[in-house]
Amino acid sequence: ETGVTQSPTHLIKTRGQQVTLRCSSQSGHNTVSWYQQALGQGPQFIFQYYREEENGRGNFPPRFSGLQFPNYSSELNVNALELDDSALYLCASSLGQTDTQYFGPGTRLTVL
Amino acid sequence: KQEVTQIPAALSVPEGENLVLNCSFTDSAIYNLQWFRQDPGKGLTSLLLIQSSQREQTSGRLNASLDKSSGRSTLYIAASQPGDSATYLCAVKFGFGNYQLIWGAGTKLIIKP
Numbered sequence: 001e002t003g004v005t006q007s008p009t010h011l012i013k014t015r016g017q018q019v020t021l022r023c024s025s026q027s028g029h030n031t032v033s034w035y036q037q038a039l040g041q042g043p044q045f046i047f048q049y050y051r052e053e054e055n056g057r058g059n060f061p062p063r064f065s066g067l068q069f070p071n072y073s074s075e076l077n078v079n080a081l082e083l084d085d086s087a088l089y090l091c092a093s094s095l096g097q098t099d100t101q102y103f104g105p106g107t108r109l110t111v112l
Numbered sequence: 113k114q115e116v117t118q119i120p121a122a123l124s125v126p127e128g129e130n131l132v133l134n135c136s137f138t139d140s141a142i143y144n145l146q147w148f149r150q151d152p153g154k155g156l157t158s159l160l161l162i163q164s165s166q167r168e169q170t171s172g173r174l175n176a177s178l179d180k181s182s183g184r185s186t187l188y189i190a191a192s193q194p195g196d197s198a199t200y201l202c203a204v205k206f207g208f209g210n211y212q213l214i215w216g217a218g219t220k221l222i223i224k225p
Contacts, residue, residue, distance in 0.1 A: 031211075042116070043203075055211070056212060058212070090156065098211050103155050103158075104155055106154070106155045
């Protein structure tokens with residue numbers, strides 16, 4: 001059984017660009033949650049996808065969007081990148097919406 | 113507003129000492145509380161999960177307690193080792209049916225050889 005995987009591991013973009021981050025959920029898990037972790041802070045909830053539908057969102061602007069595919073893998077898209085978007089982006093999968101979340105290693109995004 | 117606080121932000125102790133990390137939360141109606149470990153630049157490793165109905169959980173040298181009435185959880189690490197050096201984060205799921213984890217900012221722990 002494979003765990004949660006994320007790609008890429010590191011990414012450098014410039015302000016104004018767009019980025020797509022990917023997450024493969026653990027086998028059997030139908031729910032994916034995305035978090036943003038700025039340096040020295042705890043993670044902040046971005047949104048959660050359950051069976052291909054967004055079913056909850058944190059305090060992030062619409063330029064943060066996502067998708068979940070039929071195999072329950074997921075993408076996080078960020079448009080019009082800003083310097084403050086530089087962070088570690090974490091993906092977590094779970095059996096259901098309220099079950100224990102298992103985290104991937106994260107994608108480190110740097111915006112210059 | 114539901115908040116999670118971890119104090120201190122950093123802690124440095126000599127190898128071999130027993131130590132306690134603290135986590136406080138503002139709402140006693142929690143569903144569960146989870147302690148994580150994070151190594152520099154890395155993802156999160158789940159250490160212990162305490163359900164709302166439980167008072168403590170143990171794994172090896174780690175023991176986590178939960179006191180909902182006072183809004184506190186502690187993570188006890190026995191016989192600390194340099195390999196325990198990491199940032200320890202506390203995350204709370206408030207309320208039954210809630211899907212979102214609310215996180216503390218973490219305690220950075222350094223164990224000196």
